[in-house]
Structures are given as structure tokens and as C-alpha cells.
Amino acid sequence: MKEKLVVIVGPTAVGKTALSIEVAKKFNGEIISGDSMQIYRGLDIGTAKVTEAEKDGIPHYMLDILEPHQSFSVADFQKQVQQNIEEIHQKHKLPIIAGGTGLYIQSVLYDYQFAVNERSTEYHEQIESEIEREGIDYVYQRLKRVDPLQAEKIHPNNQRRLIRALEVFDRTGMTMTEYQQKQLEQSRYDFRIVGLQMDRPLLYERINKRVDQMIESGLIEEVNRLYQEGLENTQAMRGIGYKEILPYIKGEQSLEEVIDTLKRNSRRFAKRQYTWFKNKMPVDWYSITGETKNQVFQNILTDLEGFYKEK
Incomplete structure (x- = not known):
């Protein structure tokens, strides 16, 4: 109980x-x-x-x-x-x-599981390098594929939020949308x-x-x-x-x-x-x-x- x-x-x-x-x-x-x-x-x-x-x-x-x-x-x-x-x-x-x-x-x-909520500096640097090489639109298109709902909420030039949404997916296997919903459902x-x-x-x-x-x-x-x-x-x-x-x-x-x-x-x-x-x-x-x-x-x-x- x-x-x-x-x-x-x-x-x-x-x-x-x-x-x-x-x-x-x-x-x-x-x-x-x-x-x-x-x-x-x-x-x-x-x-x-x-x-x-x-x-x-x-x-x-x-x-x-x-x-x-x-x-x-x-x-x-x-x-x-x-x-x-x-x-x-x-x-x-x-x-x-x-x-x-x-x-x-x-x-x-x-x-909330803060192990995931804590940002990985290494991961962010990795995606930032990818943006420098391929351009931000290339990375944004990947977010649209894995989490279209979050992509709708994030401006293509908002690099910080873009990286964060991808980080949650890559570290949990869940989209940011799924991850947030799961945490809200559990108490x-x-x-x-x-x-x-x-x-x-x-x-x-x-x-x-x-x-x-x-x-x-x-x-x-x-x-x-x-x-x-x-x-x-x-x-x-x-x-x-x-x-x-x-x-x-x-x-x-x-x-x-x-x-x-x-x-x-x-x-x-x-x-x-x-x-x-x-x-x-x-x-x-x-x-x-x-x-x-x-x-x-x-x-x-x-x-x-x-x-x-x-x-």
C-alpha cells in the first residue's frame, strides 16, 4: 500500500x-x-x-x-x-x-531518475562535433526520425534542446516524450x-x-x-x-x-x-x-x- x-x-x-x-x-x-x-x-x-x-x-x-x-x-x-x-x-x-x-x-x-537527467559532457561534445561536421539540420533530421513529437516542439536552431532530446533517446532507448510520460505515471x-x-x-x-x-x-x-x-x-x-x-x-x-x-x-x-x-x-x-x-x-x-x- x-x-x-x-x-x-x-x-x-x-x-x-x-x-x-x-x-x-x-x-x-x-x-x-x-x-x-x-x-x-x-x-x-x-x-x-x-x-x-x-x-x-x-x-x-x-x-x-x-x-x-x-x-x-x-x-x-x-x-x-x-x-x-x-x-x-x-x-x-x-x-x-x-x-x-x-x-x-x-x-x-x-x-525522477537523475542519472539520466544529469547531462553527459562527453555526449554533448560528441554531438556538437557532429553538428560542426554535418550541420545542425543533419542532426535535427535524426531527431525527427526518432522522436517526431519532440522535434515539433524544438526549433531546428535550438542546439541545447536538440542535443538533450537525442541524449535521452540514446541513453534510455526511449524518446523524450516516452521518458517524460513514464516518469509522470509512476509515483x-x-x-x-x-x-x-x-x-x-x-x-x-x-x-x-x-x-x-x-x-x-x-x-x-x-x-x-x-x-x-x-x-x-x-x-x-x-x-x-x-x-x-x-x-x-x-x-x-x-x-x-x-x-x-x-x-x-x-x-x-x-x-x-x-x-x-x-x-x-x-x-x-x-x-x-x-x-x-x-x-x-x-x-x-x-x-x-x-x-x-x-x-
């Missing part, structure tokens, strides 16, 4: 943290962060990391597990979170993943994905307010501390909320300019998150407003009760 797993997704600032706490309280659950930035110690304000008060006694995983200079891949996330899920199940509790990093969450649900978990959504004007207003609150809470000081520690070029500092503030720290832009940029990038990020979850995962969507939040949360808890009790 597959293990139960609840996943809460949606764009930034929509209310995922608050809902995850309610679900954990209702179903004796523990929460795993599905955010690629909250793994770093010291990146608290810019990542909107859950506070001790907000946790309300609920155990949380995948928070503060790395120093900012350390790298962390999707494969690392997959392995660690699957271990967390097992650990929570052994305590006879319900694991709940809450976050907005779609690819990371998808890798856990569908048990070790019995999961339910709950998605929160808002009308765009309301969500954007919440995002703008959240950025203002981050500034008031000390985001500038947080980024400056990381910059002074020599962490400007790390993976951690490339995240939204950090890279936008650096030009102010370095005296290149005004505070007003970087705040406007952060708000704009956060809004764009929310739009990309929403599109990604809509297109990539089987999500049960719930629309909320400030006035309807409590009622919608109750509806979600009621709906999850049936899922939780299924055997």
Missing part, C-alpha cells in the same frame, strides 16, 4: 504556510518545506521562512540544513525529502509538503495536491505588501550581512529577494529602485509558479480572498478528510 502524502502548492504569498499548519494540526501531520531557498541558514526574511511562532509546535523539515555557500541540486532535494517522508510515516504521522518550487516537488512525487506515494490561487490583482497587492514588510523586518541588513561574508556569487544569493537588493548594497541603485525591482520580479515569479503548477501537476485548485480564506481552509480540511481515511 502506498504511503499517504499531502502537497500544498501555489504562488508566493498566497497562504501556503498558514494552510499547511492547519492541515498538520487536523491530521497529526509534520511539514516538509518545498522551497529551494529555505534550506539555507541565515536566509530568513527574503525567503519568508516560517517563524517559530508560526510553526505553532508543528515539526518542520528542510529548513536551515545548509550554509549559504553550499550548493544543493534537485537530486539532493529528492533524496532528502523522500527520507523525511519515510521518517514521518514511521512515526505514524502524515507528511505534508508545502512550497512553491515546482520541479523540486515534482521530483519527489514522481521519483511511490498516494498523494493529494492542494493548490491555492487568488485573483491576480489581489495576489499582486499581497506580494507588494509582503516585500514592504520584508524591508521593514530587516531584509536590507540580511542581504548586507551575506554580502559582507563574501557570499555574493553563491547559489543562495541568486534567489529572488537577494539578487535584487545587491545593487543597493553596492551603491549602484537607490533603495526605491531595488524595492520596485523586487516587487516586479516577485510578481513575475508568482505568475511563472502558477503556470508551472497548472501545466505540470494534477492539482485540486481552491480560490481564496482575504474574506473567504477561513471558509476555504475549512473546505480543504473537509475534502482532505476523505482522502486521509481512504485505505
Whole structure:
């Protein structure tokens, strides 16, 4: 019997943290962060990391597990979170993943095989040499023969995607289309994905307010501390909320300019998150407003009760 797993997704600032706490309280659950930035110690304000008060006694995983200079891949996330899920199940509790990093969450649900997903430098160099000798159209025609569906999606001059599609076929014996479909069909978990959504004007207003609150809470000081520690070029500092503030720290832009940029990038990020979850995962969507939040949360808890009790 597959293990139960609840996943809460949606764009930034929509209310995922608050809902995850309610679900954990209702179903004796523990929460795993599905955010690629909250793994770093010291990146608290810019990542909107859950506070001790907000946790309300609920155990949380995948928070503060790395120093900012350390790298962390999707494969690392997959392995660690699957271990967390097992650990929570052994305590006879319900694991709940809450976050907005779609690819990371998808890798856990569908048990992606990263040995294939990791690109082979040797293979790429081999195909690049073939392109130099024979021309890119020659290689593109081979993709059309082995995987016509992917060939339709890839522009003949997009060398990177062209090589990647051929690499999957040559290393697995499956077309990219077949390989992606197989991975999506297989999951070790019995999961339910709950998605929160808002009308765009309301969500954007919440995002703008959240950025203002981050500034008031000390985001500038947080980024400056990381910059002074020599962490400007790390993976951690490339995240939204950090890279936008650096030009102010370095005296290149005004505070007003970087705040406007952060708000704009956060809004764009929310739009990309929403599109990604809509297109990539089987999500049960719930629309909320400030006035309807409590009622919608109750509806979600009621709906999850049936899922939780299924055997």
C-alpha cells in the first residue's frame, strides 16, 4: 500500500504556510518545506521562512540544513525529502509538503531518475562535433526520425534542446516524450495536491505588501550581512529577494529602485509558479480572498478528510 502524502502548492504569498499548519494540526501531520531557498541558514526574511511562532509546535523539515555557500541540486532535494517522508510515516504521522518550487516537488512525487537527467559532457561534445561536421539540420533530421513529437516542439536552431532530446533517446532507448510520460505515471506515494490561487490583482497587492514588510523586518541588513561574508556569487544569493537588493548594497541603485525591482520580479515569479503548477501537476485548485480564506481552509480540511481515511 502506498504511503499517504499531502502537497500544498501555489504562488508566493498566497497562504501556503498558514494552510499547511492547519492541515498538520487536523491530521497529526509534520511539514516538509518545498522551497529551494529555505534550506539555507541565515536566509530568513527574503525567503519568508516560517517563524517559530508560526510553526505553532508543528515539526518542520528542510529548513536551515545548509550554509549559504553550499550548493544543493534537485537530486539532493529528492533524496532528502523522500527520507523525511519515510521518517514521518514511521512515526505514524502524515507528511505534508508545502512550497512553491515546482520541479523540486515534482521530483519527489514522481521519483525522477537523475542519472539520466544529469547531462553527459562527453555526449554533448560528441554531438556538437557532429553538428560542426554535418550541420545542425543533419542532426535535427535524426531527431525527427526518432522522436517526431519532440522535434515539433524544438526549433531546428535550438542546439541545447536538440542535443538533450537525442541524449535521452540514446541513453534510455526511449524518446523524450516516452521518458517524460513514464516518469509522470509512476509515483511511490498516494498523494493529494492542494493548490491555492487568488485573483491576480489581489495576489499582486499581497506580494507588494509582503516585500514592504520584508524591508521593514530587516531584509536590507540580511542581504548586507551575506554580502559582507563574501557570499555574493553563491547559489543562495541568486534567489529572488537577494539578487535584487545587491545593487543597493553596492551603491549602484537607490533603495526605491531595488524595492520596485523586487516587487516586479516577485510578481513575475508568482505568475511563472502558477503556470508551472497548472501545466505540470494534477492539482485540486481552491480560490481564496482575504474574506473567504477561513471558509476555504475549512473546505480543504473537509475534502482532505476523505482522502486521509481512504485505505
